[in-house]
Amino acid sequence: MNLLxxxxxxxxxxxxxxxxxxxxLDISQSALSIMMNKLEAEIGYPLFEKQGRNIVITPYGKTxxxxxxxxxxEMEDIQxxxxxxxxxxxxxxxxxxxxxxxxxxxxxxxxMNDYPDLQLNVLQMSREEIxxxxxxxxxxxxxxxxxxxxxxxxxxxxFSQPYQLLVLKDHPMAKKGSxxxxxMVQEPVLSLPPSHKNRLIDNLSAAMHFxxxxxxxxxxxIMEQMFHVGIGSxxxxxxxxGQWMRGPREDYALLDIVGTSAxxxxxxxxxxxxxxxxxxxxxxxxxxxYYHV
Amino acid sequence: MLLSQLEYFRVVAKHEHISHAAEELxxxxxxxxxTIGKLEKxxxxxxxxxxxxxxxxxxxxxxxxAHTNYLFEQIADMDAALEHTREILENELNIxxxxxxxxxxxxxxxxxxxxxxxxxxxxxxxxxxxEALKDESIDIAIGEFNSDEPGIxxxxxxxxxxxxxxxxxxxxxxxxxxxxDDIRNVDIISLPSNATYKIADRVFAQxxxxxxxIFEGSHRMMSKLELEGKGIVFAxxxxxxxxxxxxxxxxxxxxxxxxKVHTIxxxxxRSQLCLCWKEGRELPAMAKKFIEMMDGTYPRxxxxxxxxxxYGVLWNWKGDTE
Numbered sequence: 001m002n003l004l005x006x007x008x009x010x011x012x013x014x015x016x017x018x019x020x021x022x023x024x025l026d027i028s029q030s031a032l033s034i035m036m037n038k039l040e041a042e043i044g045y046p047l048f049e050k051q052g053r054n055i056v057i058t059p060y061g062k063t064x065x066x067x068x069x070x071x072x073x074e075m076e077d078i079q080x081x082x083x084x085x086x087x088x089x090x091x092x093x094x095x096x097x098x099x100x101x102x103x104x105x106x107x108x109x110x111x112m113n114d115y116p117d118l119q120l121n122v123l124q125m126s127r128e129e130i131x132x133x134x135x136x137x138x139x140x141x142x143x144x145x146x147x148x149x150x151x152x153x154x155x156x157x158x159f160s161q162p163y164q165l166l167v168l169k170d171h172p173m174a175k176k177g178s179x180x181x182x183x184m185v186q187e188p189v190l191s192l193p194p195s196h197k198n199r200l201i202d203n204l205s206a207a208m209h210f211x212x213x214x215x216x217x218x219x220x221x222i223m224e225q226m227f228h229v230g231i232g233s234x235x236x237x238x239x240x241x242g243q244w245m246r247g248p249r250e251d252y253a254l255l256d257i258v259g260t261s262a263x264x265x266x267x268x269x270x271x272x273x274x275x276x277x278x279x280x281x282x283x284x285x286x287x288x289x290y291y292h293v
Numbered sequence: 294m295l296l297s298q299l300e301y302f303r304v305v306a307k308h309e310h311i312s313h314a315a316e317e318l319x320x321x322x323x324x325x326x327x328t329i330g331k332l333e334k335x336x337x338x339x340x341x342x343x344x345x346x347x348x349x350x351x352x353x354x355x356x357x358x359a360h361t362n363y364l365f366e367q368i369a370d371m372d373a374a375l376e377h378t379r380e381i382l383e384n385e386l387n388i389x390x391x392x393x394x395x396x397x398x399x400x401x402x403x404x405x406x407x408x409x410x411x412x413x414x415x416x417x418x419x420x421x422x423x424e425a426l427k428d429e430s431i432d433i434a435i436g437e438f439n440s441d442e443p444g445i446x447x448x449x450x451x452x453x454x455x456x457x458x459x460x461x462x463x464x465x466x467x468x469x470x471x472x473x474d475d476i477r478n479v480d481i482i483s484l485p486s487n488a489t490y491k492i493a494d495r496v497f498a499q500x501x502x503x504x505x506x507i508f509e510g511s512h513r514m515m516s517k518l519e520l521e522g523k524g525i526v527f528a529x530x531x532x533x534x535x536x537x538x539x540x541x542x543x544x545x546x547x548x549x550x551x552x553k554v555h556t557i558x559x560x561x562x563r564s565q566l567c568l569c570w571k572e573g574r575e576l577p578a579m580a581k582k583f584i585e586m587m588d589g590t591y592p593r594x595x596x597x598x599x600x601x602x603x604y605g606v607l608w609n610w611k612g613d614t615e
Contacts, residue, residue, distance in 0.1 A: 001368075002295060045375055059378050067371035071364060075294065078336075078360045085353055086337045273363060 073137025077275040142269035161237040174253035188215040188232035207262040237264040391436030432580035437488040480524035534594035
């Protein structure tokens with residue numbers, strides 16, 4: 001097994017066709033075929049199956065594909081670490097997976113200003129996808145609401161705050177400053193669409209076993225517009241409320257949700273096995289500094 | 294950088310001694326020195342401190358060793374995962390049976406003799422079964438497939454025909470020769486099988502009437518009803534045979550009780566119990582084993598004369614009297 005084989009194998013698996021993959025990789029089809037046959041022979045299991053004119057990856061192929069990412073990223077890690085050992089610089093480039101794409105915190109803007117050479121690639125995904133991609137080496141960091149234990153992952157809680165309901169100041173409950181779970185069931189709320197993974201409203205309703213009265217589901221811009229004309233309120237927490245506000249804080253009220261201990265928790269997550277470049281260490285320090293952790 | 298280079302590096306790092314490492318790797322010492330030299334050149338830093346004739350892993354070397362160990366751990370994990378996948382795939386068997394009775398007293402012994410099996414039975418009609426075989430969502434189908442289907446291998450397990458069986462107390466039991474007119478208006482008990490319905494409908498339609506099926510359901514209920522003289526059972530010999538075997542096994546049938554089985558003299562409805570799979574497909578190992586076992590140890594009515602004698606079941610069909 002060599003690493004070039006694995007790289008080519010990834011491409012073949014991606015497009016499910018030797019012909020297509022050969023085009024992308026710019027090598028001859030027969031050379032690629034021979035290479036894949038050799039890889040199969042070395043691994044000792046069939047990696048692809050012919051199905052009509054196409055090829056389909058086998059369960060064995062899927063296993064090899066999974067590990068190919070780990071192995072290739074580990075090789076890349078060796079190069080990164082030795083580049084720094086030689087006193088050279090790695091690319092200032094980080095790939096982040098975030099559960100809440102609407103939440104960046106001010107620090108991301110500050111970070112980009114402080115490090116103009118930094119290339120940030122921010123991808124929205126579910127918690128599970130963050131874990132998976134960190135383990136495969138496809139992400140440098142994850143910023144995740146909630147964290148499960150994984151042996152190969154490390155994490156740091158950035159903040160933990162109770163869920164709160166953001167309302168306009170003329171909302172009937174604004175003066176009271178709180179809302180009960182019974183009232184929460186009736187309260188019209190706005191939310192991101194269900195396709196958005198790890199929605200706050202789902203987290204809270206799962207924790208409290210209630211069915212929320214969602215009057216609108218859609219993207220953040222429209223949510224914000226609807227919110228300001230009083231169509232519904234928005235579940236958030238103190239840290240994140242800023243993204244929904246247009247005017248000064250006095251125009252809004254944050255209601256405590258009585259009777260729930262569910263909290264909004266944000267974690268920075270990374271793989272224990274990956275080499276952290278100077279850029280990654282800077283990023284980590286920057287985030288920790290910002291959150292005073 | 295090649296995995297083989299890293300493999301050599303790992304052994305050198307373990308021994309901190311080129312010739313000992315070369316010995317373990319069974320390669321020439323100069324070749325090994327060259328490999329390590331190349332690796333150091335490629336990485337741009339020395340991995341070992343040379344002290345006289347000895348070598349010693351340095352900080353960079355220790356860093357590379359950590360990566361290398363992790364890489365080979367992952368490769369070992371991949372091999373284990375592949376082996377695990379193989380075990381699962383080889384032990385997976387997806388079957389569909391038109392009537393669970395056909396596997397009645399047999400399937401559990403197959404499962405017992407293959408403790409790692411992952412058996413899944415899908416409930417499908419015969420036509421769905423053929424589709425499922427073709428798209429490989431099942432490996433094997435068992436049922437009454439009486440005609441060839443393109444792309445499907447059909448292995449006949451039992452050459453069979455539809456007959457009637459009645460309890461000894463039933464008026465028809467005493468007759469030596471039964472013709473269709475004798476059963477035209479008799480209440481029929483049937484297995485819940487699409488193939489049986491179709492055949493019953495066809496046979497009765499030929500005589501310008503419809504079958505009067507008063508009960509279709511579990512074999513347990515069927516044998517009970519039959520014994521109480523509530524009707525006659527319309528089924529293949531194999532079905533009756535399996536039904537009786539199950540009934541005996543579950544102590545529902547006294548050894549002294551007698552079931553009489555009749556063919557209808559003026560009726561000919563043959564049926565074949567078949568084992569089917571997709572033509573040209575390399576079947577999973579467990580499926581092959583299953584076919585082999587079916588072929589070898591599957592109980593067939595026409596091979597079990599001892600059963601009839603032991604339980605006093607009187608078989609009165611064409612073949613016996615000839």
